[in-house]
Amino acid sequence: MIVRAISGLNEVVGRIVSVFAVGFAAIIIYDVVLRYVFNEPTRWAFDVAKQMFGFYFVMLGGYALRHKAHVRVDIVTEKLGRGAQRVADLLGYVVFFFPFTWVFLTRSWEFAARSWAQGEVTYGAIQMPVYPLKMAMCLAAGLLMLQGVAEVIKLIFDRQEASE
Template sequence: MVLKAIDSLNEFIGKILSFIAIIFATIIIYEVFMRYVLNQPTRWTFDATKQLYGFYFLMLGAYALKHQSHVRVDLLIQKFSPAARKWTELAGYLIFFFPFAWVFLTRSYEFAMRSLAQGETTYGAVQLPVYPLKISMVVAAALLLIQGIAEVIRLLTQKEPGHHDA
């Protein structure tokens, strides 16, 4: 039940984010048209697309983990038995993933709260607020952490080592 809720949440967020990619692409096309066809570049598109891309990239981390889409180096463990692969993956989560996810969560929280308190904005002619992007780092870290917990529970409870249930 908990695994399904975590997976469903990250699946939903991944699907919603696909629309942000459309918005992102539309803004880039708009800027290219304005700059190269009308010779009237805009001032806001660079900051807006940079922030949208950062948001998009950050928020898809848990979705990618759910779908086992992160870069992995399986050259060594592909030769292991299914049980050895399972325990190696578990060790990887415990030694590398969870410490990283915890530091990402706690540090991004501090980073976001400082940005929010300062009312941080971008530099330049159009000053867009930066703190929403930094707050999204906290949300992304939390989603990544709970998806990692789901993956570990799945590894610990799987009946057939090497088989990934959704």
């Protein structure tokens, strides 16, 4: 039940956030056409596309983990049996993944809170607020950590989700 809820949350977030790829691609195409066809570059398109891509990239971490799309080094574990692979994966989560996501979560929270308190904006051609993107980093870290919990539960109980 917990695994299904966490994985479902990351699935929904991933599908919603994937729409941003269309948005920032459209903005890039718009800017390129204006710049090279009409010789009228925009002042805002690069900054907006960059922020949208940052949001897109960071928010898909939990979704990618759910679908096993993160980079893995299986050179050692591919030769092991299923039980030994599970133990190696569990150790990887405990030793590397959870400490990383904890640091990511706590530091991004501090980073976002400071940005929010200062009303931080970009220094480019237009002054866009930065704190929403920094808050998204904190949310993404939480989603990634939650998906890690779901993956560990699946490893402990040696279960695979039906949707994978």
